[in-house]
Amino acid sequence: MTALLTIIIVLFVAVALWQMVKIFDLAQVGSSNTQIADDKDNKINGYLMIGFLIFIYAITIVSFIYLGDLPLVSNSASEHGPGLDSLMVISMIVIFIVQIVTQFLLHYFAFKYRGEKGKKALFYADNNKLEAIWTGIPVVVLAGLIMYGLFTWNDIMTIDTEDDPLVIELYAQQFNWKARYGGEDNVLGKANVRLIDIDRANILGVAEDDPNAQDDVIVTELHLPKGRPILFKMRSQDVLHSAYMPHFRAQMNCVPGMVTQFSFTPTMTTDEMRQTEEIKEKVQNINKIRAEKSKELAASGEQPLDPYEFDYLLLCNKICGKSHYNMQMKIVVETEEEFNAWMAEQQKFANSLLN
Amino acid sequence: MSAAIDTHVHDDHEVHHHKETFITKYIFSQDHKMIAKQYLITGVIIMGIIGIFMSLMIRMQIAWPEKSNVIFETFLGKWAPEGVMDADIYLALVTIHGTLMVFFVLTAGLSGTFSNLLIPLQLGARDMASGFLNMISYWLFFISCVVMIASFFVEFGPAAAGWTIYPPLSALPMAQPGSGSGMTLWLVSMAIFIASSLLGSLNYIVTVLNLRTKGMSMTRMPLTIWAFFITAVIGVISFPVLLSAALLLIMDRSFGTSFFLSDIFIQGEVLHYQGGSPVLFEHLFWFLGHPEVYIVLLPALGITSEIIATNSRKPIFGYRAMILSILAIAFLSTIVWGHHMFISGMNPFLGSVFTFTTLLIAIPSAVKAFNYITTLWKGNLQMNPAMLFSIGLVSTFITGGLTGIILGDSALDINVHDTYFVVAHFHLVMGISALYGVFAGIYHWFPKMFGRMMNKNLGYLHFWVTAICAYGVFFPMHFIGMAGLPRRYYTNSNFPLFDDTTNTQVVITMFALVAGAVQLVFLYNFISSIFYGKKAEQNPWRSNTLEWTAPVEHMHGNWPGAIPHVYRWPYDYSKPGHDEDFVPQNVPMKDGEEELHH
Numbered sequence: 001m002t003a004l005l006t007i008i009i010v011l012f013v014a015v016a017l018w019q020m021v022k023i024f025d026l027a028q029v030g031s032s033n034t035q036i037a038d039d040k041d042n043k044i045n046g047y048l049m050i051g052f053l054i055f056i057y058a059i060t061i062v063s064f065i066y067l068g069d070l071p072l073v074s075n076s077a078s079e080h081g082p083g084l085d086s087l088m089v090i091s092m093i094v095i096f097i098v099q100i101v102t103q104f105l106l107h108y109f110a111f112k113y114r115g116e117k118g119k120k121a122l123f124y125a126d127n128n129k130l131e132a133i134w135t136g137i138p139v140v141v142l143a144g145l146i147m148y149g150l151f152t153w154n155d156i157m158t159i160d161t162e163d164d165p166l167v168i169e170l171y172a173q174q175f176n177w178k179a180r181y182g183g184e185d186n187v188l189g190k191a192n193v194r195l196i197d198i199d200r201a202n203i204l205g206v207a208e209d210d211p212n213a214q215d216d217v218i219v220t221e222l223h224l225p226k227g228r229p230i231l232f233k234m235r236s237q238d239v240l241h242s243a244y245m246p247h248f249r250a251q252m253n254c255v256p257g258m259v260t261q262f263s264f265t266p267t268m269t270t271d272e273m274r275q276t277e278e279i280k281e282k283v284q285n286i287n288k289i290r291a292e293k294s295k296e297l298a299a300s301g302e303q304p305l306d307p308y309e310f311d312y313l314l315l316c317n318k319i320c321g322k323s324h325y326n327m328q329m330k331i332v333v334e335t336e337e338e339f340n341a342w343m344a345e346q347q348k349f350a351n352s353l354l355n
Numbered sequence: 356m357s358a359a360i361d362t363h364v365h366d367d368h369e370v371h372h373h374k375e376t377f378i379t380k381y382i383f384s385q386d387h388k389m390i391a392k393q394y395l396i397t398g399v400i401i402m403g404i405i406g407i408f409m410s411l412m413i414r415m416q417i418a419w420p421e422k423s424n425v426i427f428e429t430f431l432g433k434w435a436p437e438g439v440m441d442a443d444i445y446l447a448l449v450t451i452h453g454t455l456m457v458f459f460v461l462t463a464g465l466s467g468t469f470s471n472l473l474i475p476l477q478l479g480a481r482d483m484a485s486g487f488l489n490m491i492s493y494w495l496f497f498i499s500c501v502v503m504i505a506s507f508f509v510e511f512g513p514a515a516a517g518w519t520i521y522p523p524l525s526a527l528p529m530a531q532p533g534s535g536s537g538m539t540l541w542l543v544s545m546a547i548f549i550a551s552s553l554l555g556s557l558n559y560i561v562t563v564l565n566l567r568t569k570g571m572s573m574t575r576m577p578l579t580i581w582a583f584f585i586t587a588v589i590g591v592i593s594f595p596v597l598l599s600a601a602l603l604l605i606m607d608r609s610f611g612t613s614f615f616l617s618d619i620f621i622q623g624e625v626l627h628y629q630g631g632s633p634v635l636f637e638h639l640f641w642f643l644g645h646p647e648v649y650i651v652l653l654p655a656l657g658i659t660s661e662i663i664a665t666n667s668r669k670p671i672f673g674y675r676a677m678i679l680s681i682l683a684i685a686f687l688s689t690i691v692w693g694h695h696m697f698i699s700g701m702n703p704f705l706g707s708v709f710t711f712t713t714l715l716i717a718i719p720s721a722v723k724a725f726n727y728i729t730t731l732w733k734g735n736l737q738m739n740p741a742m743l744f745s746i747g748l749v750s751t752f753i754t755g756g757l758t759g760i761i762l763g764d765s766a767l768d769i770n771v772h773d774t775y776f777v778v779a780h781f782h783l784v785m786g787i788s789a790l791y792g793v794f795a796g797i798y799h800w801f802p803k804m805f806g807r808m809m810n811k812n813l814g815y816l817h818f819w820v821t822a823i824c825a826y827g828v829f830f831p832m833h834f835i836g837m838a839g840l841p842r843r844y845y846t847n848s849n850f851p852l853f854d855d856t857t858n859t860q861v862v863i864t865m866f867a868l869v870a871g872a873v874q875l876v877f878l879y880n881f882i883s884s885i886f887y888g889k890k891a892e893q894n895p896w897r898s899n900t901l902e903w904t905a906p907v908e909h910m911h912g913n914w915p916g917a918i919p920h921v922y923r924w925p926y927d928y929s930k931p932g933h934d935e936d937f938v939p940q941n942v943p944m945k946d947g948e949e950e951l952h953h
Contacts, residue, residue: 006429014875021879025810035808035889036896037739041815045738048819049746055823056750059830067859071837072770088767095757102724102753109731110746113667114738120936121668121929122733131676134725135718142714145760149714150707153766157703174530174621193620205620234700238621239524240633242698242773246839249770253699255633256523257617260700286854308851315850317773317841319517320524321531322442325844 039117046114053107057100075278077312077333078248079265080156085249087152091145159263165231168222170314171204172234172241172254174321177314177329180204181217183348189213193237193256201354205237208353216349222314222331224266225339234260242318245331247273253318266333273333274310283310383494385486388909390493391472392804397497398464399793400881405504406455409448411871416440418864420846434512442845446515447533449843453518454503454541458548461651461789463496463555466590469654469796470559470583472804476902477577479568479919481912484561488554495551499544506540514541517843519640522615522633526607529622538608542601549598556587556594563587568901570921574678575940577900577925578671581678582657585685586650592689593646600639607631637699641692648785649688653681655792656723656752659745661925662799663727665898666742667734668936670926673726680719687716697765698772706765713763717756724753735929735936739896740814744795747822748788754826755783758833773843776836779829787825794818797881802895806907807888813880820873827866831859897937899925904941923950 037045073085073092113121159165169180169188182188189212195205206213224230234243236254243262244251252262273279286308294304316327334342384390412431415424423438434444471489475482483489506513515533516525520541528535563584567576576584603614607628615636616628664671671677693701693709727749736742758780761767771777794817801809835856840847847853847860894903901921905913919941927938932948944950 006425010429017872017875018879021813021876022883024816025813025883035811037737037742037811041811042736042738045743045815046736052819052822056754056826059826063831063834067831067834070834070856072839073837084766084770087764088761088770091761091764091767095760099754099757102728103750105728106731106746106749106753109728109734110736113731113734113736115668115735119735121735123670123929123931124672124733125670125926126673126675130725130729131673131722135722138718138721142717142760145764146711146714149710149764149766153703153707153710153764156766156769157706193618194625196620196625198623238619239527239530240521244773244839244841246770251698251769251772255700256619257630257632258634258700282855286851289854289857290851305851308854310852313850313852315839315841318521319446319843322446324446325442325846326849328850 037115039115042114042116046111049107049110049114053103056103056107060096060099069278069281072246072249075273075276076247076249077266077268077273078250079267080152081249081264081267083152083155087148090148094141094145156264159231159261160229161231163229165229165263166225167231167233168224169204169233169235170222170243170254172236172243172316172320172327174238175316175323175327176220177222177243177316177327178204179219179222179329180206181219181343181346182212183215183217185212185215187212188233189216189349191235196237199354201352206349214348214350217343217346218349218352219346220329222329223339223342224331224333225336226266226269226333228336229263229265231263232261234262239320240318241316241320241327244315244317245312246315247312251317269333269335270310270312270331271334273312279310283308383490385482385490386909386911387471387475387483387486387489388804388913390489391468393493394464394467394471394496395797395804397493397500398459398467399797400878402455402459402464402500404878406452406460407871407874409452409455411867412440413445413448413452414864414867416445416845417847418861420848440845443515443532444512445845446517446531446843447513447537450515450517450520450533450541451503451507451513454514454545456786457518457647457651458545459500459503461785461793462590462647463548463552465651465654465789465793465796466559466583466586467493467496467555468793469579469658469800470555470587472800473579473902474559474562474583475566476803476905476913477580477900477925478563478566478571479901479921480562480566481914481918483558484566485558488558492551492554492558495547495554499548499551502540502544502547506537506544509536509540511535511537513537519637519644520604521640522604522607522636523619526604526616527619527621527626539605542605542608545601546598549594549601552590552594556590559583559587560591568918568921571940574675575921575924578660578674578677578681579654579657579900581681582653582660585681586653586657589646589653589685589688590650593643593650596639597643600636600643603639604636634696634699634701637696638692641695642689644695645692646688648781649684651785651789652752652792653684655748655789655795656681658792658796658799659727659748661900662741662745662795663730663749664926664928665799665896665937666737666739666745667730668737668928669730669734670928671726672729672732673722674924674926676722677726680722683719684716687712687719691716691763694763694765694768697768703765710763710765714760717760717763720752720756724749724756737896739798740809740811740818741795741799741896743815743818743822744791744798747818747825748791748795750822751783751791751825752788754830755780755785755788759784770839771836773841774836775832775840775842778842779832779836782832783825783829787829794821794877799896800902801881801884801888802891802907803902805885805888806891806909807884808891808895809884809888810880813876817873817877817880820876821870824866824870824873828863828870831863835859894939897935899927899937899939901940904939 167182171178189210190207193205234254241254290305312331314329427435428438511532606612613628613631616631619626691713694713921940922943929936
């Protein structure tokens with residue numbers, strides 16, 4: 001019944017709009033009987049072009065004022081982060097310069113050369129020198145950006161096993177994450193989904209007879225020691241997922257049937273990150289929003305929201321099904337000692353199996 | 356040869372005149388102008404309305420997550436119990452919105468309408484090379500539309516794995532309900548769609564190569580035709596690869612092969628698949644998927660070239676450079692697909708290669724943008740609605756294109772991949788730009804299609820509101836993307852981390868709703884002008900191209916007498932030595948007049 005009513009209302013609104021537009025339409029019959037732009041249209045739209053140029057600049061400025069603290073371009077928590085951030089900032093600066101200049105030229109010309117009766121345009125068909133200039137400048141600028149980008153990329157993606165990285169497997173499944181540590185030998189036991197044995201609680205399919213697997217540690221909260229290179233080995237048991245750790249500027253897909261990898265070195269513990277100005281401000285801002293929302297919720301008799309405290313997160317960033325929007329794992333970065341203490345409390349794989 | 360066609364068509368014309376029935380004229384028509392209108396109504400108008408309406412529902416869900424909404428309750432029925440949208444149907448909406456807009460509206464709708472209308476008319480041909488194939492192409496397209504829409508009425512809903520339908524999600528019905536019969540219908544629909552697209556493209560290519568009138572050399576063709584021609588070539592090269600990917604996926608789904616699947620444990624059991632790789636699917640998909648962006652964009656740019664030149668009363672600046680950049684874009688578009696896969700797990704070295712080729716494609720794109728701007732310079736700009744949309748296209752093409760420099764850079768892509776930053780980028784650079792191209796084309800060629808004019812003031816209203824909303828929607832979206840907010844999330848309420856983006860999401864949705872509403876003004880203008888618009892003159896925009904030498908009333912064979920011959924390029928606007936500020940292509944050269952482009 002509601003459905004029928006809504007459809008009727010939507011129809012009424014559409015008819016009303018139609019009639020309003022029709023009135024608007026009929027109201028101008030006298031004023032112009034040509035549907036081709038005349039001098040008056042050219043003038044009005046010419047000025048609107050300038051207005052639109054101002055609008056583009058305004059929305060840029062307003063976005064920077066109100067949303068400028070959102071982008072993750074500083075305060076990264078990994079060793080390669082600052083390099084990536086400065087590449088981002090430089091690319092952004094280049095883009096903004098080009099954007100401001102070209103939008104100006106486009107809209108200003110549209111205003112300046114608006115048509116007038118009797119005026120004649122300049123017959124100017126081509127100029128190879130100009131073409132060479134605006135082929136050449138992008139070539140040079142882009143060559144610079146490409147070189148800079150490629151060096152950064154190689155830097156990030158080259159994995160140096162000589163630094164003795166801590167090896168961690170990130171294991172994705174609909175719709176949660178697990179992490180597996182190599183244990184004392186820092187070597188992950190072999191694993192395959194065919195070895196999964198739910199009855200024995202071997203949920204990751206780790207080879208039970210592999211000596212390297214016995215001291216593996218499987219957890220649902222990712223702990224990382226500060227300052228030590230981490231080598232992530234990603235695995236998925238069902239569909240594509242993507243392990244996205246925005247604060248570490250890290251992301252890699254998890255692909256069923258193969259192991260992918262990504263490596264970074266965390267540089268700030270969770271506590272240190274919470275103490276930075278950016279995060280303090282962000283948390284304060286978020287809590288203000290949450291407090292307001294809680295008031296509304298309380299008014300309608302629902303549970304208010306908990307205050308927010310900053311934590312690093314691992315999110316799934318590849319569409320993976322119904323609960324894709326809630327596939328996350330908390331990341332805790334701590335000092336080496338804290339990490340070792342935490343690790344000592346964890347159960348080893350061999351002991352976690354049921355009979 | 357043209358003489359032979361002349362007599363043939365004339366004879367036919369006399370005979371057919373009385374025999375033409377409603378069915379042969381309006382339904383199973385083989386006339387390119389009627390087929391163009393069929394594509395316009397089915398592809399652009401109907402599929403466009405559905406696609407845009409879906410995007411508004413998506414936006415409402417994002418802004419007011421998990422809130423009861425009477426619109427959801429009405430249109431989604433059992434998938435919105437008590438008006439709260441279900442998470443599975445959210446993904447389905449995202450998927451079908453993408454599919455409809457990219458393939459049905461902006462590929463078939465855009466190319467189908469304007470390539471069909473303009474290739475014969477601007478080249479001086481009586482019709483397409485094969486009117487019959489053309490008809491088949493439209494009707495295959497129609498069937499694929501029906502199949503795609505039908506997928507909303509199957510038990511577990513339509514495909515919901517994203518428009519990129521990456522397996523295993525799209526391959527396994529137990530991974531999500533949409534991967535059952537919904538996905539089957541999606542694949543069947545796309546297979547039919549690809550057949551339609553290939554028939555259309557082959558027809559365009561053959562027509563351009565063979566049916567140009569006397570004097571219409573390749574370098575005297577309007578840039579619209581160049582764009583349509585190269586678009587068709589890209590389509591013929593890349594669509595078959597998607598077809599193969601779809602067929603292999605059908606095999607994996609239904610016949611137990613393992614092209615894309617391996618080592619899968621789902622819902623408590625190990626599946627038999629062994630040795631396949633989803634990354635292979637990604638390669639096959641994006642081998643079409645990236646050229647597809649240019650299949651969408653190039654026709655819009657071609658339309659813009661024509662409209663900007665005509666309304667600036669100036670030759671398009673750098674005609675040769677424009678052709679070269681179209682060719683360069685077409686070539687490069689086939690070797691950049693990997694930039695969608697930097698973090699897919701493929702070898703990082705490949706990532707370096709694709710970064711290089713991707714940033715190269717910015718060069719011909721920049722050349723095009725600068726040439727448009729220079730065409731405006733010292734022009735005598737006639738601000739018709741089509742011209743406004745063309746200028747708007749250049750504006751969004753620049754804004755959206757520039758962020759491509761960030762996404763094309765493999766290192767930077769790590770942190771913005773699959774976030775709202777990407778959504779903002781591609782909507783501006785190909786979504787909005789191509790839609791502007793469609794609108795510009797409709798306003799400009801409406802007199803040619805329907806013999807009447809559209810209302811210009813409603814056109815102005817349509818443009819300015821749309822233009823402001825387009826920036827209002829997509830500009831702030833870059834910022835929430837750079838905050839790390841992933842796309843395709845049903846709600847962000849499980850991440851307090853992103854609570855500071857919620858207000859922006861509401862603002863974006865407001866802009867989107869206004870933008871959606873103002874399209875109704877266009878719809879009114881379009882429909883009422885077909886019946887009540889002011890009668891059009893033969894050449895209302897005082898344009899040079901051949902379609903305006905044909906009579907307003909449509910007829911088989913396009914021209915009542917002989918086909919016009921061509922003596923010059925299409926951009927002799929404001930040429931010194933002529934009284935008028937335009938010289939149509941069929942006007943012979945004066946004594947001693949030089950052809951100024953070389």
